[in-house]
Every structure is written in C-alpha cells, then in structure tokens.
Amino acid sequence: MVKNHSMTEANQTLEDLKADCEKCFGLCCVALPFAASADFAVDKEAGSPCINLQSDFRCGVHKNLRQIGFQGCTVFDCFGAGQKVSQYTYKGKDWRSKPESAKEMFDVFPIMRQLQEMLWYLTEALTFNLNQKILSEIQSALTETERLTFLPSDSLLELDVVAHRAYVNDLLLQTSELVRSKAIHLQGKGKKRHKNIGRGADLIGANLKDANLIGANLRGAYLLAANLRGADLRKADLIGADFRDADISGADLTDSIFLTQAQLNATKGDIHTKITARLTRPSHWTK
Template identity: 65%
Template structure:
C-alpha cells in the first residue's frame, strides 16, 4: 500500500481482484438472476447456471454478451470468490462436500460486501487529503480484513449492515476532504458549477463535456447519461449507476471510489481516461484485447 499517492501503476492487492481460476464458480451458483436485458434466463440462488462446467469454468465465457448474458460480464466480486473458496473453505469445493454448499453460497455475498469495503478503504488510504483521518481508515481497513478471515459461522453471524454503515461514515468524510481540496483549487474557475445530492436522478442526462470535477455523484442514477468528454476528476462515484452511460473521451483519472463493475456496465472507448488500478473493458469501442 502506498498512502497519499495515486501516481503509481500498481494494481490493488490480488485478493481484491477476481481470480476465477481459483474460485468454485460461486457467482454462477450462489446468486439469482432473472430473464432480462442482462440475462437470457431465470436462475434461483443456489442453482448452478447451466453454462457452468465440471471444472467450474464458464462454457460460454467468450460469447456471454452475444448469448444474452451481459450481466455476467459486468459483475465483479472484488476477489471474494477465490477467498471463500481457498481461505474460508480451504480449497474444499461444494461438490466435494455438498453438505457445505448452502452455507458457502450464503457466505459468499457477505464476503463480497467485505471485499468491496476493502477496495474503497484501500483507495482512501492512498488519498493525501485524507491525512486527518488516516488512523481511523487504517483501523477500519484492518478490522474489515480481520472479518474476512472469520469462520463461515462467524461470517454469517456478522451485523454486516452496521459494519458497512461505520465504514461509510469514513468514506463519506474522505470524499468531503478530497472534493473540498479539489474545489479550493478550482476557485475562480469561469463558468457555473452544478451540485447534486446523493442518489441524484440523472438518467439520460445530457452532460457531454460537463465540468464535474469534485462533484458528489454518490449513488447517482446515470443510466444512459451522455458523459462524452466530461471531466470527472475528484468526483465521488461510489455506488453511481453507469449502466449504458456514454463515457467516451471522459476523464475519470482522479475520480474516487470508482469500480471495475461500474465501468463494465458503461460504454466507453480507448480515449476514456481511467484511474491506474482499473482497465478499459474489452467490449468498449476501439479497445484491443
């Protein structure tokens, strides 16, 4: 971890990035989905997807979007899948030990929440404006990591909502510190600046070329919004819904709390500027695989 600097190219720790090769196909079994624009069929929680093979690989991985499984290409477990598989259950899969299957499938979504919080906390620790709350962030990160190493029974007994709320207070404070500093630097910049409340309804909004530096877009509904060429540096994007948002040419280099799943759900191109820990999705236009 390199606190107070985002000027590096190191990716987040491996345990916060999905490693499907080390997972028991948990997202393909534990999670439910319904027939929609994102999924070609219905599937109940605990029911293996019919595309899941005996070796836990997806049989149609390279054709998911054409076959109607766009949702699979968007999802990201933040490394929770391999952690549950290899650490929590010590490499014993649900087919080898069917008696653990349902418990494992219940542990997985809780572990994903913990790993998502670790992603945000790890990023917060790299942000220089967060210096005043550095100790609190470190303590929260250590505690969250400790929770990921609990037994399955203890994980299921967690009050995950209370823990998430406590972490969110620190993340909100981090956001305020980062955005306040960014806006101080922008003081006197010509042009009006819009402000948004958490959960702002910006579906289909025409924001092409918009100056959104330092904006609070936490939980904003940006579905199908036109953000071509928009400047989103220092904007708080935690929980923002970017489904089908057009990010071509947008600058997200210094945005905070952005995830790969959000990018996967959006549209973009090779000219979209991203934070160093994230990558251009293969389905974006002009992106070579």
C-alpha cells in the first residue's frame, strides 16, 4: 500500500530537487543557448560558455544579473539536474579537464533536466489527498523516473523522453482534475468565479485583480504582465504557466498546484503575497 507523504517528508524530498550550483560544472551557463532580448544582454550559442562564467564554474555577476540584463538566468531552474550530471553521471569529472566528454555532457544535461522536473511534479503530487489507485500510479511513475536519472550517459541519450513525459503528464492531468474539482466543490457559492479562464489561455496583460481563480486550470496560460494583485490562486493548476512580469502582490498561492521556483522568480510580488512553504520568496520582490 502506498502511503500519502506528509508535507515534511515531501519538502525534504523536494529539497533534493533544487539546484546546488556549488556541485555543478556551470552546465546551464554552457550547454544552453540564449539570444539577446529582454531576458539576456547578449547572444550565446549552445555549448559555448557564458561570458560571465568563471574558472571555478561560478557566475561572476550573480548578485547583479537583473540589473545588467540577464534576468533570464534568474528564472531558470534545473531541478537539480546540474549537480546530478556533474557528480553522478560524470563522477565529478568536469568538461574543462575532460574536453572529450564536453559535448556529450552538454547533450545529457537538458535530458536530465526534463527528468528532474518530472520528479518535482510527481513528488508534489504525492502530497495531495488522492485515492489509493492514483497514488500508487504516481509512486510507480516517480520510481521509474528516478531510475532513469541514474542511467549511464549513452542510455540517457537514447531515452525517449517525449514518450515518458507523455506518460507522466497523463498522471499529472488526472491529479489536477481530482484536486481542482474538490476545491471548486468545497468552495460552493463563494466568490464569483472568473470566466474565460482555461488551459493555455492568452491572458497577457489581463486585469485579474482580486479574481477568484480557485481550482482554475491555468496550465500553459500566458500571464505575462498580467495584473493578479489580490487574486486567489489556491488549488489552481499552474504547470507551464508563463508568469513573466505578472504582478502577484497580495495574491494567495499558498497551495497552488505545480508552481515552481522559476515561475515565482519571474513575477512581481510583495510581503503580502502568500506562497507555499516549499518555495522561497524572491529577493527582488518589494518589501
């Protein structure tokens, strides 16, 4: 029988899925490409070290990333893929001292990141009050996903990540439906629900101030620069939602579903914004 994790146990597990840059070879600063834009000050090709990466694999401008045009770096999360690839897959041998393995390492990193991201969502899903059948399926998916992360590099490169993600996503969709339907039912005839909200909705710049979004399906929604001040997002599914520059000052996200640190980092919030204990309040939010 699969037991529902306590929140404390889940938080401890989720801690292992957070980036530990001290144990990484700066993989996100090398493996991934980016283009000059509002998020990045310069262009960079995949496999080419960022101009700010130092010899010890640390970022030379980490404390000033937003101020000098590298906001994109502050909203990226590898879910612990960096340290796992660096310390487990490649046994602590970095791409500078072993240049012959550099390209392979850079190719493995984004695959590992996807697997680690799935582990984050599956681990969170186990904290929900669900029926035994779906909990067992989630646990099986988590066990299998974790097994995949420990495969050797050549096996990881051959892995059909798309198929595995589809399998995991189906479970996450079922989880979302169950959690959100309960939330909406318990809410009853409370605050009037906001209309025209749904999966993949175009809400760029939308005025959703004080909106009742309890149990809303905001998967993949475009919420760039949206006004969500005072909005109630409890039990709302936020997986893949784009929150860049969205104002969530005073909003309630205490138990939003599948919210990540990277999404939170992309927003504008304040001391009145309520968030789950598993995430950290971004330093750039207003006091």
